[in-house]
Amino acid sequence: AQSVTQLDSHVSVSEGTPVLLRCNYSSSYSPSLFWYVQHPNKGLQLLLKYTSAATLVKGINGFEAEFKKSETSFHLTKPSAHMSDAAEYFCVVSAGTGNQFYFGTGTSLTVIP
Amino acid sequence: KAGVTQTPRYLIKTRGQQVTLSCSPISGHRSVSWYQQTPGQGLQFLFEYFSETQRNKGNFPGRFSGRQFSNSRSEMNVSTLELGDSALYLCASSGNLETQYFGPGTRLLVL
Numbered sequence: 619a620q621s622v623t624q625l626d627s628h629v630s631v632s633e634g635t636p637v638l639l640r641c642n643y644s645s646s647y648s649p650s651l652f653w654y655v656q657h658p659n660k661g662l663q664l665l666l667k668y669t670s671a672a673t674l675v676k677g678i679n680g681f682e683a684e685f686k687k688s689e690t691s692f693h694l695t696k697p698s699a700h701m702s703d704a705a706e707y708f709c710v711v712s713a714g715t716g717n718q719f720y721f722g723t724g725t726s727l728t729v730i731p
Numbered sequence: 732k733a734g735v736t737q738t739p740r741y742l743i744k745t746r747g748q749q750v751t752l753s754c755s756p757i758s759g760h761r762s763v764s765w766y767q768q769t770p771g772q773g774l775q776f777l778f779e780y781f782s783e784t785q786r787n788k789g790n791f792p793g794r795f796s797g798r799q800f801s802n803s804r805s806e807m808n809v810s811t812l813e814l815g816d817s818a819l820y821l822c823a824s825s826g827n828l829e830t831q832y833f834g835p836g837t838r839l840l841v842l
Contacts (some may be wrong), residue, residue: 660835718776721839
C-alpha cells in the first residue's frame with residue numbers, strides 16, 4: 619500500500635530564510651515521489667520528482683528534495699524563501715503503473731515579509 | 732505545448748441535478764486522471780482512463796462516472812448531485828514518464 623504523511627499542516631517562515639517541508643512515505647514498491655505546489659484558486663504545478671535516479675532532486679524555483687530510503691523521507695527545501703513561495707505544497711507517492719497518485723494532506727507555507 | 736484545459740471553470744448546480752465536466756489533456760498524452768479536492772478530505776483520486784479504458788478507480792459512489800474519447804479528451808459525470816459534491820475537480824494528464832500535469836480545475840458549487 620502507498621501513503622504519504624506530511625508532518626506539518628502549516629509552516630511559517632520569514633522572507634529570505636530557509637524553507638523545510640517534511641514528508642514521509644510508505645510504499646510497497648520502489649516509489650516515485652513528487653512535490654506539487656498549488657497557489658490559491660489554481661491547479662497543481664509540478665515542483666520536482668524522484669524516480670530512482672539521483673537521491674538529491676532539484677526542481678523549479680530553487681526548490682530541492684532529498685530521497686532518504688532509510689528514513690522513508692522526501693523533505694522539500696529551499697535556501698531562501700520568497701514571498702511568491704506562499705502556497706499549499708503537496709507530497710505525492712505513485713504506485714507505479716496505472717498512474718495512481720496518493721497525495722499527502724498538504725502543507726500551507728506562509729512567508730512573512 | 733498547450734497545457735491541460737478544463738471546462739467549465741466554474742459551475743453552480745442544485746441538488747439532484749447532474750453535471751458533466753470536460754478535460755483536454757496535453758497533446759500526445761493518453762492517460763487522464765480525475766481528482767476531487769475539498770477542504771475536509773483533501774485530494775482524492777476518482778479514476779484514471781488510458782486509451783478509452785478505465786484503468787483505475789478510487790473509492791467513490793457510482794454517481795461518479797467518466798469516459799475517454801479516441802482523441803484522449805475525457806469527461807466526468809456526476810449524477811444526482813449532493814451538497815457534499817461541492818469541490819474543485821482536477822484533471823491531470825500523463826504521457827510515458829508517469830508525471831501528471833494538472834489542469835486549473837473546475838469549481839463546482841452545489842446549492
